[in-house]
Amino acid sequence: MLLELRDVSVNYGPVAALKNLSVKVEEGQIVTIIGSNGAGKTTTLRAMSGMLPVKSGEIHFEGKRVDGMAPHKIVANGIAHVPEGRRIFPDMTVEENLRTGAFLRKDKAAVEHDLRDVYNRFPRLLERRRQRAQTMSGGEQQMLAIGRALMSNPRILLMDEPSMGLAPVIVEEIAVIIEEINARGLSVVLVEQNAVMALELASYAYVLESGNMVLEGPAVDLRDDETVRKAYLGL
Template identity: 65%
Template sequence: MQPDPLSSESALLQIVGASVNYNKVSAVRNLNMKIPHGGIVTIIGANGAGKTTTLRAISGLSKLSGGEIRFDGGRIDNLNPEQVVARGIAHVPEGRRVFPDMTVEENLRTGAFLRRDQEAIESDLSAVFGRFPRLEERRSQLAKTMSGGEQQMLAIGRALMAKPRLLLLDEPSMGLAPVIVEEMGRIVVEISREGVPVVLVEQNAELALGLADYAYVLETGNLVLEGPAKELHENDHVRRAYLGL
């Protein structure tokens, strides 16, 4: 395998010509993406455009039928999910997927499952509680008894407990009240400012383009547009199709 020096220098994560099929139905075709070492990259698109599939392919939940994914210079598309986590990619899945019958604290500690640095885990746990005071108030409560917004915070906190080098967020705004969505947006920006690059998948294009530095637009499995988020926000097609303007 010839390493490509360009990709490892210019991007943390690179998707090259990737395709994913579900039961012979193509979900994503010939996708090319670069995720830089910092900032927020968003993937927007309608339902079924392939946004979730793209994240699932990165974290190893869905296998590629073609192409490759490189993280930090090494290929990760042939790894299973637990190996991808070990490389430093944390994935907050669509629908939050917290462990319903475990407490808040158990959920968070499970996020640090692969780590052995006990002291750093404890300090990261306090950091998560500092970021999400609601989680600290409810640390002994079962996750299933919490509201949607609290569960989303828990899912993000759980991902941060892995001390990720790249954070994948799948529709963190889904089903949340506008005031919580705003708060979620602030938190995502905060996380990226603290040095964790974020890939944000969103149906809420207005929100996503407001937060992100760079954006990709997917339509029925194809990449149709990309560019700095500010530019895409002014793009006629994006304004018509996704911003309702």
């Protein structure tokens, strides 16, 4: 098992945001977490990446317990987080943003190789490499956020609402990017309001409500589940 949450609970002050949550991600898998606003999806990713402390339970990555570990050490271990809203550095250039993703790495030759790989994957970032990030479109900024995460050379990518605020044609492009990243062996945990896209991309899915896991199973089965179709797919 690549990544596993075991009965994880997270609080915001006195409020329970996650309640005894268990999630598993296998090597090479795309796993999605869907649910309404406030269900705990973003909280789950933040717990995985060490941005929020775990009240109880355990998080294991490649057999090593990582809950309680500093976020930068979690990144160094191979977990990269593409946050909601992209969170790029607006006054830095595209290339400066990308290089911040490799800040912890010492393998300089491999970093340059990975930078070329990101530019090959996202030609628009190469075209705009000296441009300030804040001048780019929303879709380009999302590509930059993904590219920055890839520069840490991760084993698994946590993606929080990558389609948010983007035009439908760009959402389709982001979906293709996720598929291509996964096809090259990178595991993905995808949090998405666009449940239709998420369930099409993922092999396994979890449904959260008010911090509780209420449903899980193969994504193809959840796409056909009547409750999921009515609540999240608009069908």
